[in-house]
Amino acid sequence: MNMDPFSFIVAILVYVAVIVFVAGMTFKIIVWAKSPRMKINLGIYPKPRNGFVRFFRIIRDSFIFPQTLEVDRWMWVFAMLFHAALFVALFGHFRLVREFTFVSNVIGQDNLNTLGAVGGGTMGIIMLIALGYYLFRRFASPYKDISVPEDFILIILLAGIVGLGDHMRFFGAVHTEDYREYFQSIMRFKPAFNEALAQSQTRWVLSWHVLFVNLFVIYFPFSKLVHLIGTFFANKVRSE
């Protein structure tokens, strides 16, 4: 095994994080599901005419929340950018599970790498800017008056993840294949660095990136980020 102790601990923590995340989210959903439902429907009028329209509205209100645009345009813009970039960046990480051969077969391996570099890099920068906006906003009144430490913890963890991710994207000399080997070694329950990573200083950036992800993922089910699922339920109440 060619991992330094720190990187090894971080890798082991991945398992803990996955377990805590799954258990935590399951627990949250069970608590929600088991609590009594209010007997009456207190949605906002005009209410949807039928179940189909209701479904459409729940989806629209959860993904686009158009009414927000009218009352706080910049927050809407940055929230949209952030979430879209987050989604694309997360999706990009699946290259670590398996190379997107369905793409490289069409456009070629080199082009896929370029696409990853440009696309991933752009998403990283968008997220960083959006996080900067989130953070900056919370230092100003009246946002600081309603912020609690949880809000800052999440933004800082995210900024750590994104910042270190961008660092690997823009400064590292390590290739996707090497990261993929690292990722797959964790998936096989035998965490290890290959030669390229073990030789490179970038392994520190990588391990810190993963450490921040672990902390973030562990905290996720106990934070306001359960809005990942909760938004659909809450927006359903609006339409009932």
Next chain:
Amino acid sequence: MLDIEKKELMIQTLKNKVNKQLLYYLDVCARCAICRDACHQYKVTRDPKYIPAYRAELIRRLYKKYFSVLGKLFPKIYEAKDIDDEFLLSELYQVTYACTGCRRCMYYCPFSIDTLHILSVAKAILLSAGMENQILRELSDAAIMKGENIELFKDIFVTMLKESEPEIREKIKDKNAQIPIDKKNADVLYVALSGMHSILPAAIIFDKAKINWTLSMFEAANYGYFLGDSQKAKTIADRIVSEAKRLNVKEVIITECGHAYRVMNFFYEAWTGQKPPFKVSALIDSISRYIKDGLIEVNKNPSSEIVTYHDPCQVGRNGGFFEEPRYVINAITDNFRELTPNRTKSWCCGGGGGLVAIPEMDEFRIKTGEIKANQIKETEARIIISPCENCRLQLDSLNEKYGMDIKVKSMMEFVAENLKV
């Protein structure tokens, strides 16, 4: 410091109020403050404690303290607070009884968080601490007292009604017209407010439309609801429900009073677990039906004055009547001009939530009504119609304070004035 037993009671109250909706709302709020400018009270005062999310946050701090593992372990992360924290309770009292329950914040929140719902839990906690609003409590108790001693009030009430009957007969040229009371097997029980202003115009309309109706001895207003005491609120509503059952009516029509309709049509079921055994209608809905069905006719364009309409939050966004009132107004005048924004986005007038009944809130509600006042001025209307008593009282105050030079009317008044006889 509150004593231990009271503290236990307050925690228990919070626990009893936990339901799905509350959990979603407490768990998902991102504290993004998108809701801030949706609330007229924050927008006018710029005081952070009136941001809807801040109001909800006060309850969230208690919830984190007692019901979340991490909140118990690391209260600082969530600023979790003890339920007997005096500063928290005093802020909670202020922002809870200030909220008009307009739910405009819910409309704009990306997660549709219902701040009013969270604050109904706040009211329950304040009640269990003996910190409820005293004026609303007195008004609720008075209503309950009246229900228990209705015989004492009946004679005066009947005399007052009899005195008004000639006016109706004169108006609709029908010498048999009357204001029936205690009439068994009537089709409709009409529930008004105290004061002839909410009885007379409706009586004119019902009698003209030849409805088989009877007047309730009780007023529709329910201060128990504003107080947040579901026990008292239920007792107050029950006066009307048992009267309707006793008289065996088919339909109960609630006068133009936003919360009263919601109490009968929604909350009564939540408090008692059953729907009232009759149809519940709102008077504006009935009036628009009478016109549509040709039961009454109205004069078109009695004057060239511009008429505007204020959507009461409890009638529009929270009650579902947007087109009915517009249909009626358009039946009478071609000079109807909308406020902007309107319908589901309508600004609260600032007087809801029982605020008009609380003298200490006068200054605050008139100040926070500024947005509504400006909106009305922009239309250059000379008549504003609003089918909610609280809104009309508030609009009267605004009219005076902001020099709007406008006549505030109920829909029944507007229709009765312009009735074709």
